[in-house]
Amino acid sequence: KKRVFTLPTRQLIDGCGECQTSCQSAKTSCVANQVCEQERE
């Protein structure tokens, strides 16, 4: 019966800079995989 199912997402419409730098993770094809540091903590 339901036509639309909206997933929970972080709304975009912050900036502490404590998160991991994009290319310091797993070095050739760099943000989608990053996690907010404040959320992590």
Next chain:
Amino acid sequence: MVHQYKLNGFNIVLDVDSGSIHLVDDLVYEIIMLFEKADRDGIIRALSDRFDSDDIRSALDEVQELVKQQKLFSQADHAARLFEGREYAVGAVSRTTKERGAVEKRRTAKEECSTADGRLDAHVNTSKYHCWNENVIKALCLNVAHTCNLDCSYCFAGQGKYKGEQALMVVETGRKAIDFLIEHSGSRRNLEVDFFGGEPLLNWQMVKDVVAYARSIEEQYGKRFRFTLTTNGVLIDDDVIDFTNKEMHNVVLSLDGRPHVHDRFRVDIGGNGSYARVVPKFLELVRRRDQGTYYVRGTYTHLNVDFLNDILHMLDLGFREISMEPVVCRPEEPYALTDEDMPIIMRQYEELAEEILRREREGDPFQFYHFMIDLEHGPCIYKRIIGCGAGTEYLAVTPSGDLYPCHQLVDDPSFRIGNLEDGVTEHDLQDAFRTCNVFAREACRACWAKLYCAGGCAANAFHMSGSLLGTDAFGCELFKKRIECAIMIKVAKAVASAT
């Protein structure tokens, strides 16, 4: 901007500016396709031959409610968060400039970075992202060894030497790098150091000494270091396993997959494959790793576009945290990915996503790095729009202490941006990197994936297009497919948990 696609039986709609993600039925999917092209009556007429008119009207009401809630066709001036009222040099760094790094054009940010329709609202305040404002550096890639015990022909680092002489970083330089990072990190608490090369295990005692030095002073300065190590595995022993388990936040283990695939490129100086030597060591390291993360990280090329088979082989070996990346090389190399490879690669990613879901259902899940996406706790909007941070918050350090914007540019002396003694000295070059973001790149502004990739890899863009503000079109297509698959996996899991 809206992006909609069908994958694995799901109708998925992404609202770019708000970050909203919707799973919709066939009727709503078609309404959204028509929504900006026709008015309400026009949409009803267009669809009434296939859907009931009352259904169309009620579905239209749902769509319009989402629009009202700013979850569909939303419009936000994210560019204004960075640029409103500021003026920055917009670098046009190309191979043809007399002095690479010279800033050829200086425009106001408003001119350069306004949204595609020329609108730039003034209501959003400016430049909250601290690193942007403060010249804060929070991550270093330490090239501790410009040499390698393998001779992989596809290596972007030119067998570890970066087109230069063999060299090892001395511990004094490593300590200076730690001091430099602390000094330039402002109020940032989390600092990252990646031990890279070449092969960093060829300079292992130095790595341990630098880690010990950083640990000895981090509390004094209110910092927390996260170390990572990237290794080909040849020199892994008990000491390496124990130390990395204790001190390395992440370990990247280079393995390309099936034995014949791995040994095609990953050979020693004598041409002997390394698979049989490194796999047992990787397995032992992973078996004993009880904290932090690891990734078995492969490279796929034109010669193994069936890379899903390599991932399956890694799974058969027992690895569960896997990364598999497209080769970075000149297009004329015989192993370079080609346009003809693209549809095969796309299908491989789709089959990989289906495999992830299948194994999840069967209780044997695994992680594929580029499908990892946290929709609720992912990056904030500032992180998504400043770009990768190369040249600004992230620098590579050579064995001699020279600074480069990125580890992928260390082989080009014209990208030398400074040194540990004097800091960043090439400020025009740094400004050019500072402007590497989604709003400075023509192709990115109109791209639905821009807030997932933040403009992608500046080095790849430069190598493929000759400009830091260009794009790697092939890489972009791969990235978009990976994001579509990653989101589909999230949708499938959400549906499974709701039913």
